[in-house]
Amino acid sequence: MKVTVDQDKCVASGQCVVAAMEVFDQREEDGIVVLLNAEPPAEQADDIRHAAAVCPAVAIEVRD
């Protein structure tokens, strides 16, 4: 699974961090998304898909 994030679109809602803390974090200065792992293991797939689904800015893309 490959994950990408778009920091320009991100509105710092933190929804992805709540959904998958191993994969997403937020920048200290403005809460914008930071990708911790662009190729996470399969067992995190559900959480990551959920993060992409609830991201209000549609800033997370997931490819298999």
Added chain:
Amino acid sequence: MTSTVNPLDERDAKAPEYPMARAAGCPFDPPPALRDKQQEGPLARVRLWDGSTPWLATRYADQRALLADPRVSADINRPGYPRQAPMPPGGTGVSFILKDDPEHARLRRMVTAPFAIKRVEAMRPGVQKIVDDLIDELLAGPNPVDLVEAFALPVPSLVICQLLGVPYSDHDFFQDNSKVIINRNVTPEQRSVAHGNLLAYLDDLMGEKIARPVDDLLSGLAGRITAGELARDEAAQMGVLLLIAGHETTANMIALGTLALFEHPDQLALLRDTDDPRLIASAVEELLRYLHITHSGRRRVATADIEIGGEVIRAGEGLILANDIANRDPDVFAEPDRLDLRRDARRHVAFGFGVHQCLGQPLARMELQVVYSTLYRRIPTLRSAAELDRIPFKHDGSVYGVYELPVTW
């Protein structure tokens, strides 16, 4: 000239009034007419207080698509924007909630850091203490008591005051003015005066924070003013937005949520008997979905023609996204009218969707998790002291809730 009626005019003439009324005896369910619209089709026309007839979108998927669409504007000063109430005389300055990108993003990003998940988690012990202290006071005070005044309002007010750096001793002043601003039935003059009061108050505070900055959100904005990144009136407007949005909404979720749990004793028992943080978090999401307190719809205007569900929304036409009925969309939530604290409700749109999705949601979630996991455990016999039909609901507010909730234990 022909005498045939333009079908568009006819549709407008038949447009029902919005907001619609809830059914008597069903204070937790959206208006039945909204459900009818959702079943009839994706888009309908509705009539507002000023006679305008914007589009109403009722389905979950369409609402998310529209709220995330850059051709959809939240700018209240654009012609066609479906206003909740008449424009106050002289207009009012608005903060980023009613602006579009890039202005919206520029301002929002100045205040996102304190709402990051880790920062909010670090506030949890402090919020727990606030909640515990208020419950101590409640138990030592009169019984029965109004839960709104004694608990639901003080919790988020104390929290937002601490975060912003606003003296809590001024709470009567800012709560009274907030109430006027979010009431749908006050005159534009009254709303304008209340807004002016808050703006002047925040401007004074900004002056103080510029002179003597401390470690709080408003001092952070003061620093940006000094650095030339932010105008002082922009800072004051942002302060007003955060102060109002930060306490009224959460307070309504606490009081209305408690009443909904009284009416669903099996669900209340679940919360009373658990210390599982996952169940508590899930309960918060479900209550947000089920109660959907921001019941006046997200308001927007199209800046280009947008095709949706076989209809075309024309550039300049107003749009109302009724998130309350989207949270009851049976295509997304099975048995949507059932309150089920164990369901996975995380996809709800109680905080909106798109770039304007609630900035304060991590804080609101944490506060509600602390409240719902503490109040009923510490006062296991807590119950309503009034019949449901005697409780005054905020049908006239842009945020739904109860004005009063007499409780006993």
